Amino acid sequence: MTSLPLGDSFHVYDTTLRDGAQREGISYSVTDKLAVARHLDALGVGFVEGGWPGALPKDTEFFARAAAGDLQLRHASLVAFGATRRVGLKVQDDPQVRALLDSQAPVVTLVAKSDRRHVELALRTDQAENRAMVRDTVAFLVGEGRRVFVDAEHFFDGYAFDPDCALGVLESAVDGGADVVVLCDTNGGQLPLGLADTVAEVVTRTGFRVGIHCQDDTGCAVANTLAAVQAGATHVQCTANGYGERAGNADLFAVVGNLVTKLGMPVLPQGGVAELTRVSHALAEIANIAPDTHQAYVGTSAFAHKAGLHASAIKVDPELYNHIDPETVGNGMRVLVTEMAGRASLELKGREFGIDLAGRPDALGGAVRRVKELEARGWSFEAADASLELLMLDELGELGEPPFELESYRVLLDHRSDGADLVSEATVKVHVGGQRVIATAEGNGPVHALDAALRTALLPHVGWLGAVELADYKVRILTDRPGTDAVTRVLVESTDGEREWTTVGVHANIVEASWLALRDALVHKAVRERTPAV
Template sequence: MPRAPLYPDEFHVYDTTLRDGAQREGVSYSVADKLAVAHLLDDLGVGFIEGGWPGALPKDTEFFARVAAGELRLRTAQLVAFGSTRRADLAAHKDPQVLALLDSMAPVVTLVAKSDRRHIERALRVDVATNLAMISDTVRLLASEGRRVFLDAEHFFDGFAYDPDTALRVLEVAVGSGAEVAVLCDTNGGQLPLQLAETVCEVLTRTGFRVGIHCQDDTGCAVANTLAAVEAGASHVQCTANGYGERAGNADLFAVIGNLVTKLDLPVVPQERLSALSTVSRAIAELANISPDAHQPYVGASAFTHKAGLHASAIVVDPLLYNHISPETVGNTTRVLVTEMAGRASLELKSAELGVDLSGNPAVAGRVARRVKELEARGWSFEAADASLELLLTKELDEDYRPPFEVESYQVVLDHRPDGSVLSQATVSMRVASYQVVATARGSGPVEALDAALRKALAERLPWLADVEMADYKVRNLAGAPGADALARVLVVSRDREREWTTVGVHTSVVEASMLALCDAVAFAALSHGAAQHRALVAQPPR
């Protein structure tokens, strides 16, 4: 039986993307970014959002001030301020850092405290008794001011292995002073699931406290360790979006939520919001200026992608035969790659994905599958070039299909200037229906010049080409047989106001490979604008 929805305090999903996740190399959120990320996480339904360290970082102080001023209204989550216990030589009510936590107006405060005796004595340079007093005074002050307090026991697992009594005394003092959750932190990320679960069980047995878990990913086990802790009894998980964080990162929020809901039957976010998992993951990646990880569990573009023909055949019978869950549950989709491994079933599924029905045309499906295998044996790849594949399908399905234009010849000239700059000029001669069109254009490189010349030649007939742009260009050299010329495979990503598409070209000349991909890009755009547009292009005479 599915479990009933959990009340927010039955299980805590705690996100620390804006603080711990921001420690990832190359990530720097503006205050506006932080507000946008918090809004996305709240919409997803997480219970707690750690906004940063007010008083320590000006950007974080401004973030809390803007939230307090009403710029962010949370529907589900509670905002958390992060900070440390008071200094050894100051009372908590006089410590500026502690007072900044109160000034943040955050209803929840997470305090970090040393729990490893070696860190207490060598890094903090105080004795254990002083460290305990620092924890107790700070927790009591915050609790007396009406704040909920969580304690992050830093380096807990290493400290427990070295001196369990000191590690447990840290938890006992914190909870005894008013902390609601004792969060066990694998700060160095060196734990493995079985070992970590044993420690969590022992802590729960010896204390009876509410325990949380915070895992770094240095062994590649952050998600597994988090789930092991939950199965051992932890009811508070700290994660970051997409696993962002220092070094190897943190436990990935989306993988943890996906596993808690679909594998452990813990409805930790509202059911109607679970399908936003993939969208939120991509949106936060965009705000962090990091390319989404296509192979990320649950939310990656390739998480439910199948390449082998055997998989595709089974998916036709039942999608769950090769998908561990329905991808729509987390807002993702099943994709089928058409490659040399593909059979007819793969092609039929891919065609349906592209909006082309091959179910009643087994002969066409067979011909296209054979054609794909022939081309891929010569270096072509349609995995990432859906637009070129759709053109191939269209040519096989529609006996009356005519290409919108035919390039008869082209020439590219590179002009190397005395100042070191290089200017490219391309001239393209093409036939549109029975008319010949010639156009010349310049660009910073040969591909840009060819792209511009193609557009110029077709601009009068296809005015919407003004909205189409080349978004990305990738080239890969493919080693040929000994003594043979190497092949160049070019992928061109194009986009307009509504969509993005990718085309491929392969040739021993990188310029010719580029031209093939560019021509496919324009032909696909004409095709996607409808048959009427295509016919107009073919029939309209030049001015």
């Protein structure tokens, strides 16, 4: 395996705040951009590209605030992105180049056309002027004390069309003093083997330090990036979670995970790799995009196992079905319990809960049978660990006394002909603390009213109930039966401010399905109150 020391011998370069921000649906505020940069710096990337000062007001403000001290970086160098001087203009007279200097960023990345067709059709100039634009701008910035990288835009397409033109742009960048020339698969159309051949050929022909920047239009951005590294690239440009225009960019977390665990390249400071999962999810939160549960290395399902065959092997040795130890990247293994589950799956899941089913074969077998029977009727325990834990405890005879017993409930819906807001009213009759309690409450829907009535009845008798809140409520209509006769599955996510848990209910009536999930939520909390160490 390759082994490169930390330092300047290999660059992990993040462009989330510029290229990643081009993803549809992402709009970072300046405060967001500062927060993203801090997370990336804490992870230990070498370079954080902050945006294009002078072109976008928010980016200009970001660099101004960074220069004023709002951004203190410990690991990363801040990078300003921009273009070479314009055609026919002296570099010192170009306001966009001046904005790069005014950003006070110690590193500047310039984008340069390296495809002859783009030079002639988009820039409307010739190759000589294009090369002069690159050389002049790089030399000017280097002379002002900046470190300069050059992104050779459309390089692979341009190299295939006219290799001399493409290589000429790289030569001009290096002649001007650029540290790295970055080969960009701007349209994202490359495949790994062909891209690797081109990178190796460029490295051999030029001897330049080469970087790689890949879009994901073929779904190969991560593979292309790794192939480029194996072909000689020592600078990788990525975005958090693969954010970017169209299909996105090479995912920073997958690229780093592979470089470290597969190629043996310690490209982050000590402890950085274990932060991959946390940082991935934190940056998804800032972008207001739900984390990809199936994302390589950092997704919540990246090390989740569903098939009973897998669980049987994992019970013997987790490495048999995990390509790495999940904790290496700050993730964890999960066993999903479904109708596919066997005894090994339930036993492993029990261990997660602190429940030992290994020594109780009857209880284990009973739990397996109940899970399969319930799943056949529409229940799903994949996302409802709390309900599954209650099922296991019930099979073991360790569920204990419930916090309350239901006598009955009733839910009414008041629909008025004058078009006023709908009002739901629920009444519950429960036995709690040796008393029969009746309570009524209104809500903006039947489930809300039922939850409110139950809380009204229980709160004087159950001290911890005030801390429990309904965090999320999901409904799915199961299609085994047609139309309004279909079975409804309800997932309820609850929280007490310290932890979250999810319960499930299934019934043809949505209110009853909701009741079953609400009841399990409170029973599970009561069990944890009795045995907080579980």
